[in-house]
Amino acid sequence: MEHHVYEAEHHAFRELCKEFLAREAVPHNDEWEKAGIVDRDVWRKAGAVGLLGMDVDERHGGGGQRDFRFNAVLVEEIVAAGASGLGFGLHNDVVAPYLTDLTTEDQQNRWLPGFCSGDIVTAIAMSEPAAGSDLAGIRTTAVRDGDSWVLNGQKTFITNGELADLVIVVAKTDPSRGAHGISLFGVERGTPGFSRGRRLEKVGLKANDTAELFFDDCRIPSDHLIGQENQGFYHLMANLPRERLGIAVAAVAAAEHILSVTLDYAKSRAAFGRPIGKFQHNRFLLAELDTEVTIARTFLNACIVEQNAGRLSVTDAAKAKWWTTELQNKVADRCLQLHGGYGFMLEYPVAKAWLNSRVQTIYGGTTEIMKEIIGRSLGL
Numbered sequence: 001m002e003h004h005v006y007e008a009e010h011h012a013f014r015e016l017c018k019e020f021l022a023r024e025a026v027p028h029n030d031e032w033e034k035a036g037i038v039d040r041d042v043w044r045k046a047g048a049v050g051l052l053g054m055d056v057d058e059r060h061g062g063g064g065q066r067d068f069r070f071n072a073v074l075v076e077e078i079v080a081a082g083a084s085g086l087g088f089g090l091h092n093d094v095v096a097p098y099l100t101d102l103t104t105e106d107q108q109n110r111w112l113p114g115f116c117s118g119d120i121v122t123a124i125a126m127s128e129p130a131a132g133s134d135l136a137g138i139r140t141t142a143v144r145d146g147d148s149w150v151l152n153g154q155k156t157f158i159t160n161g162e163l164a165d166l167v168i169v170v171a172k173t174d175p176s177r178g179a180h181g182i183s184l185f186g187v188e189r190g191t192p193g194f195s196r197g198r199r200l201e202k203v204g205l206k207a208n209d210t211a212e213l214f215f216d217d218c219r220i221p222s223d224h225l226i227g228q229e230n231q232g233f234y235h236l237m238a239n240l241p242r243e244r245l246g247i248a249v250a251a252v253a254a255a256e257h258i259l260s261v262t263l264d265y266a267k268s269r270a271a272f273g274r275p276i277g278k279f280q281h282n283r284f285l286l287a288e289l290d291t292e293v294t295i296a297r298t299f300l301n302a303c304i305v306e307q308n309a310g311r312l313s314v315t316d317a318a319k320a321k322w323w324t325t326e327l328q329n330k331v332a333d334r335c336l337q338l339h340g341g342y343g344f345m346l347e348y349p350v351a352k353a354w355l356n357s358r359v360q361t362i363y364g365g366t367t368e369i370m371k372e373i374i375g376r377s378l379g380l
């Protein structure tokens with residue numbers, strides 16, 4: 001059943017991704033994890049071989065393929081290579097649609113070629129120290145002043161925050177109107193009043209930079225408004241299913257990968273005169289995990305097909321996000337246990353998989369918020 005949504009062109013793209021990651025990421029991974037950030041250059045190298053902006057129009061330097069399967073393949077291979085520092089998923093899966101579908105021709109000409117070449121690394125800044133799940137509670141403001149917008153506020157937990165050359169910032173433009181008074185802005189590196197805080201130290205995803213951002217009378221040109229004024233919340237709602245699908249892709253890929261590593265381990269590690277996988281408890285456990293991962297993959301593939309048809313619902317994306325990420329955590333945890341003491345050693349892939357899995361049920365909307373969305377769809 002594996003990978004049955006993929007066709008010949010996706011298999012070819014997978015080979016390209018594998019080859020790129022083996023050459024440009026795997027040898028540097030330890031060093032990036034120690035640094036807490038990847039080398040800026042790997043973005044340009046990825047852009048040069050076509051791993052950035054696969055669904056951006058060719059006239060702007062993109063791949064011209066509106067097919068989320070390419071995005072999925074890249075994320076799967078990044079997970080399999082253990083190159084979790086590469087924030088390409090955030091760039092391609094989350095940010096791209098804002099820049100392709102909500103922007104003016106001028107904005108596209110300004111930002112998309114760099115987006116695809118790797119000269120412009122992107123981030124999206126919604127969360128703040130006092131508001132994550134409750135997006136309508138953000139405090140960052142943007143006030144119109146002649147030909148500019150003036151931003152004030154603070155963001156936190158921003159993926160690619162330090163490397164980013166362009167950040168889509170969510171701000172209140174009409175604080176009296178709650179969710180109806182939110183807008184999106186493109187803020188470029190070097191804009192006076194835009195600064196970054198410390199590199200945040202995380203439990204996992206060690207090589208992926210996560211930063212605090214500050215806006216202090218940060219003045220940007222009026223034409224850096226992305227989408228419609230005061231419609232930001234709706235623009236976010238429209239794009240969050242794709243973000244959540246991207247996280248589910250990573251979750252299923254991680255679960256499949258670590259399960260396969262653990263199966264090998266369970267066949268080769270012996271105790272009491274037999275491979276540990278032969279004890280009925282462990283055999284049943286692995287059988288259960290394998291079943292659940294197969295179910296996850298099947299539902300995920302159905303969601304990818306829906307996404308490509310422009311039909312992925314907010315509810316189905318929420319189901320995919322919470323269920324696959326909780327499963328990923330369960331798989332990582334049980335697989336670590338099967339490794340015994342070696343599972344607690346960072347040199348074993350299962351240990352890193354366990355650490356990296358933990359955040360998946362939190363960002364992109366927590367499990368609890370996903371269940372709120374699904375509950376509402378049930379009329380509750």
Ligand SMILES: Cc1cc2nc3c(=O)[nH]c(=O)nc-3n(C[C@H](O)[C@H](O)[C@H](O)COP(=O)(O)OP(=O)(O)OC[C@H]3O[C@@H](n4cnc5c(N)ncnc54)[C@H](O)[C@@H]3O)c2cc1C
Pocket residue numbers: 123124125126127130131132133134156157158159160202205210359362363364365366367368369372
């Ligand atoms: C590594 C990492 C990368 C991230 N990257 C980004 C990024 O690039 N851009 C960005 O904008 N944000 C990013 N985030 C932020 C992330 O999206 C938020 O942390 C997340 O949405 C949760 O918000 P919070 O941390 O404020 O928790 P809170 O909203 O304070 O939630 C705390 C707890 O309360 C629960 N809770 C809240 N509301 C309800 C409710 N109604 N019912 C039941 N339970 C509820 C939550 O589920 C959670 O368990 C990132 C976070 C991390 C850790």
